[in-house]
Amino acid sequence: MSHSHDDVYDRQIRLWGADAQASSSIMRIFKRMSNARVLYINLTGVTCEMMKNLVLAGVAAVVCDPRPYPDAVREVFFKASSMEAIIASRRNSSNNNGEEEQQSKKVKLLNTVAEAVAPEIDELNPLLIGRNSVEERPIALLPEEYFGQFDAVVASRLSVDEVKRISLALISVPRIAIDDKLSDPTKIEPYVSLAKMMEVPLAQATGRWDKIPPRILVLQRLLMDYWNESNKTTISNNDEANARERFVVFAKKWMDSNKITSASLDIEGVPMNLKRLAAIALHPEVSPTAAVLGGVLGNEVIKSLTRKGEPSNNVLMFSGLDGGCRSFVLCPAEN
Amino acid sequence: MTTESTATATSTPPILTGLQSALPSPLLSKILTSGILLIGSGGIGCELLKNLALSGFRHVEVVDLDTIDVSNLNRQFLFRARHVGMPKCKVASEAALAMVPPYSSPDGNNSNSNEAAYIPHHGNVLDNSKFNVPYLQQFALVLNALDNITARRRVNRLCLAAGIPLIEAGTAGYLGQVTVIHKSAGVECYECQVKATQKVYPICTIRSTPSMPVHCVVWGKELYKLCFGGKVEESMLFEDEESLRAEKEGAAEEADAEGKTDTEKSTDVSTNNMESAGEKSTYMDQVHNLRALMDIGNDVPQSKDEHHESNLRIAAKEALTALFATEINKQIGMNRYKTAEKVPVPISSQDLDTCTNVDGIPPTQRADYAPTEIWTPADCLVEMVSCFIHVSNASSPPLPEFDKDDEMAMRFVTAACNLRQYVFQIEPNQSLYDAKGIAGNIIPAIATTNAIVAGLQVLQAFHILKCQLEFGDNKEEVGAGIKKACRYTYCLREKTRKGYLLQPTQLPAPNPNCFVCRNAIISLALNTKEWTLEMLLARVIKKELGFGAPTVLVGGDIVYEEGDDIDPEEYAANLPKKLVDLPSGGVGHGAVFGVEDFSQDLEVEISVTHKDEWFITVEGDDGAKKEVKPDDREESEKFEIGGKKPVAAAPTKSAADGVSSEKDKTDSKDDDSIEVMDVEPVDKPSVTDGNSNNAADDADSDIEVIEVSTPRPAAASAANGSLSPSRVPLKKRRLDWDRDDQNVDEAKKSKTDEGVEVIEIE
Known part of the structure; x- marks a missing residue:
């Protein structure tokens, strides 16, 4: 711990111990945090918030997001205003069709999201400069063992198959042994693989506190399946109305085939309008909701990195409507 | 449909499309036009500003009197190293404004009123000339991102008086909470529940019978004042x-x-x-001598010759010998420790000899120094002597009061604290890092939790704006809507039985005995024949009840008045009078008198009971309370509000006993529970209270800390279908959250009954 580290991280180091005996263990926890690296695949509002929190806390970031900037991340807060300016100028350029603007548009398009945010990340916490990096290869080209070098992987906007591949890769890679008793990996029980989770028919996702499948879980599955099928991460303005119509058609069919009644989507007894849901599905991120979820997930990553506190297992849901955030295990019924 | 959506799409910045689709459309316009007042731009404040900017808010004013410190950078993410020392509100407002998406209204009218403005006010919210009821009434709502009770109480009262909704939040480490306070919603206000303020330690505990490290830290801070303070008599150790x-x-x-x-x-x-x-005092002569050699309080600066340092070392040795040996022997001689478990052991003369040893290197100047190491008695003495030499050689005088961010002050207090711990055999010894945490009253803080509560606050703001939009000027309807839509949300470290990490509950009903929002009569017991009006004003009316500019009425007549346009001489004659001797019949047993404060539109009645015998009570093994000995605290500490002793003034069991109990020791070692230590001695209210908004450090909050057991592996089963809470019920539960859903009152009751601690944070 250098002096400047001490000063910058003082308030959070105090999270892990206040007594003299804990000094050595504080150092160890601090080491774990500062040696850790987290891989972020495809940035969204939520994962940007997570990354901001973890980078501030001293956890290095590796960003893999080859999507074009800024089109792919309209809701991401990094450089929000400059991004808006780019979009605005492009809108003008498409109207004017001026050659110069065409030129600048091409230059901008060369930027990937990862490249665009890299300087922002360094600026958030200069103590991490040199430890953050950009992964330029697309996800499909990354070998299984690649994922094993990270302490956590934060992924978003992936197809179901891609997510399954990464989650499988993470449990199959042997972890590097560290000479530190506290760092022995602790298994959180029960472990349910992502593939197994996805096997649970949604209609059966009920439990002691949930007589019908939880609304947020239903929404999440619906959106995941919709994006998977439509294979689109962004919608252009002109496409908006058509896209909404397509979503409504898809949602109706999806509910039938998953045996989900519309009651599962109701908000406190008020029926959910599928057209409104379509608008949300196409523009799903709202700043304060992303902030809350990014904070909660950041805490869970810190718990697992420091091995202080038990991180959430399996599913975590947040509803911006009432501010409740719940975690539960989703696994096939034994009988 | 098609044209409409295209039209909105062109005028709505992409970053707001998510909001636009999630919220009913008039609400977005309401967001774009509403004025928001933010109090505090620290940890939570930075997160709030970002959320407000990215949600499209265009009219925000920010009040904060603090400047940026290095230790803010790990979470107050709008600040960079180059901003250290600059006003927080100014830097934060500018950074947030740059995030506000450009917006042109759909009708193409891009007038100046549409220009986004984030306005910083580098000032104290306690300043009534700037931040008063009419000022607040300009805004749709107020967001609190504060770090101390005094300012929170002030904003609470201003908002109640102005009829403006307040969204209050606090964090400590992984814990936090968010709530909404609004007069016409009929919900709990910030002052409905007693907030445990700072712990007070009886003077005798600090001076003679310390039993916990914190007592020694407080003593070290007093010793700092005694050695370096502008007025030596202000130290508790002055004799x-x-x-x-x-x-x-x-x-x-x-x-x-x-x-x-x-x-x-x-x-x-x-x-x-x-x-x-x-x-004669055993140490005052030596301390005076030492102060003179360091040029503290001298009218004429000393001339320093080549013998100065060795003279200083001799004087330092004499003073430290007096403090850590002679005085201890004297106290032992006075039979102070006859009943104590451990008799104190003076620091050995061998150790004290190191003071004059010119070769001694203080621990902080050694090559392998780490702030987490523990110093030996000799280390501590060398460190203290180096502080004296440092002050003597410095061109500017030392800070008159201890400050945790002053490097010399921290070294001095750490060394003094540990020497005292060695004398009284109090464990564990404190490293500089530990002592800083206690002495500076530092609360752990991390970016994540601030992000959570700030996000929740803005979500509550959406609910409030929606109600204002829907019900307009109908205050009752707006209030009822807020009560229905808004939530009191707890942010927890471990999951509840149902798996909640963020637990929303209905906004609690107000406490009918709250003097702030329910105008309840306050009952007050004290010695009316000893207390003067001055003591009553300082200790009770200002400190405990939070009045800023009080007017006191006895029998309908004004006996005291304060305020900008009031001559302080007018009622000065009443200040030294005993309560029973005040005009218009005085305030004796059974009297009821009134206190008003126009700056916060507050009016209360206080019903007085005369009480002149006070005992310190301890809880026996059977749980029964026993009165063991007369209360030897200052007269101004002996009073009761509301029939029971206010938490702030209650000495802890072991502090009162002068004997350390086993429980204290085990508790302090449990690093899974976040310990909050408030250690400002408050026997001199004017000192600790005056700079409260400033001195509470860069903390972010206050909080209700909920004690939850340490995590254990979950053995969740899938008995009832596919979903199961992913952890087993907590072993040691203080509060059953699940009851909150069904019966708020019952949960509230269990909250108080089962002793959920209410602790002031950062």
Whole structure:
């Protein structure tokens, strides 16, 4: 711990111990945090918030997001205003069709999201400069063992198959042994693989506190399946109305085939309008909701990195409507 | 449909499309036009500003008097190293404004009123000339991102008086909470529940019978004042003949209470009387000598010759010997420790000799120094001497009061604290890092939790704006809507039984006995024949009840008044009067008098009970409370509000006993529970209270800390279908969250009954 580290991280180091005996263990926890690296695949509002929190806390970031900037991340807060300016100028350029603007548009398009945010990340916490990096290869080209070098992987906007591949890769890679008793990996029980989770028919996702499948879980599955099928991460303005119509058609069919009644989507007894849901599905991120979820997930990553506190297992849901955030295990019924 | 959506799409910045699709459309316009007042731009404040900017808010004013410190950078993410020392509100407002998406209204009218403005106010919210009821009424709502109770109470009262909704939040480490306060919603206000403020330690515990490290840290801070302060008499350790005589008498009374035989007592008293005639402090002469050598309080600066440093070392050795050996021996001689578990051991003369050893290197100057190491007695002495030399050689005088961010002050207090711990055999010893945490009253803080509560606050803001939009000027309807839509949300470290990490509950009903929002009568017990109006104003009316500019009425007549346009001389004559001697019949047993404060539109009645016998109570093994000995605290500490002792003034069991209990030790080692230590001695209210908005450091909050057991592996089963809470029920539960859903009242009751601690944070 250098002096400047001490000063910058003082308030959070105090999270892990206040007594003299804990000094050595504080150092160890601090080491774990500062040696850790987290891989972020495809940035969204939520994962940007997570990354901001973890980078501030001293956890290095590796960003893999080859999507074009800024089109792919309209809701991401990094450089929000400059991004808006780019979009605005492009809108003008498409109207004017001026050659110069065409030129600048091409230059901008060369930027990937990862490249665009890299300087922002360094600026958030200069103590991490040199430890953050950009992964330029697309996800499909990354070998299984690649994922094993990270302490956590934060992924978003992936197809179901891609997510399954990464989650499988993470449990199959042997972890590097560290000479530190506290760092022995602790298994959180029960472990349910992502593939197994996805096997649970949604209609059966009920439990002691949930007589019908939880609304947020239903929404999440619906959106995941919709994006998977439509294979689109962004919608252009002109496409908006058509896209909404397509979503409504898809949602109706999806509910039938998953045996989900519309009651599962109701908000406190008020029926959910599928057209409104379509608008949300196409523009799903709202700043304060992303902030809350990014904070909660950041805490869970810190718990697992420091091995202080038990991180959430399996599913975590947040509803911006009432501010409740719940975690539960989703696994096939034994009988 | 098609045209409409295209039209909105072109005028709505992409970053707001998510909001636009999630919220009913008039609400977005409401967001774009509403004025928001944000109090505090620290940890939570930075997160709030970002959320407000990215949600499209265009009219925000920010109040904060703080400047940026290095230790803010790990979470107050709008600040960079180059901003250290600059006003927080200014830097934060500018950074947030740059995030506001450009917006042109759909009708193409891009007038100046549409220009986004984030306005910083580098000032104190306690300043009534700037931040008052009419000022607040410009805004749709107020967001609190504060770090201290005084400012929170002030904003609470202003918002109640102005009828403006307040969204209050606090964090400590992983824990946090968010709530909404609004007069016409009929919900709990910030002051409905007693907030445990700062712990107060009886002077005798600090001066003679410390039993916990924190007592020694407080003593170290007092010693700092004694050695370096502008006014030596302001230190709790200051002694003159008068104070020594009073102490003697106190000791005699104590002996009385211990039930000595009459013969013993009379012998003791007579010896004491004999001694006290020519009694001299064991250390004050040495301290004065040392101060003079360091040029503190000298009218004419000293000339320093080549012998200065060795003279200083000798003076330092004499002072430290007096403090850590002679004084201890004297106290042992006074039978102070007859009943104590451990008799104190003075620091050895061998150790004290290191003071004059020019080769001694203080621990902080060694190559392998780490702030987490523990110093030996000799280390501590060398460190203290190096502080004296440092001050003597420095071109500017030392800070008159201890400051945790002053490097010399921190070294001095750490060394003094540990020497005292060695003398009284109090463990564990404190590293500089530990001592800083205690002395600076530092609360752990991390970016994640601030992000959570700030996000929740803005979500609550959406609910409030929606109600205002829907019900307009109908205050009752707006209030009812807020009560229905908004939530009191707890942010927890471990999941509840149902798996909640963020637990929303209905906004609690107000406490019918709240004097702030329910105008309830306050009952107050004190010695009306000893208390003066001045004591009452300082200790009770201002400190406990939070009045800023009080007017006191007895029998309908004003006996005291304060305010900008009021001549302080007018009622000055009443200040030194005993309560019973005040005009218009005085305030004696059974009297009811009024206090008003126009700056916060507050009016209360106080019903007085005369009480002149006070005892310190301890809880026996059977749980019954026993009165063990007379309360020897200052007269101004002996009072009760609302029939029971306010938490702030209650000495802890072990502090009162002067004996460390096993429980204290184990508790302090449990690093899974976040410990909050408030250690400002508050026997001199004017000192600790005056700079509260400033001095509470860069903390972010206050919080209700909920004690939850340490995590254990979950053995979740899938008994009832596919979903199961992913962890087993907590073993040691203080509060059953699940009851909140069904019965708020019951949960509230269990909250108080089962002793959920309410602790002031950062």
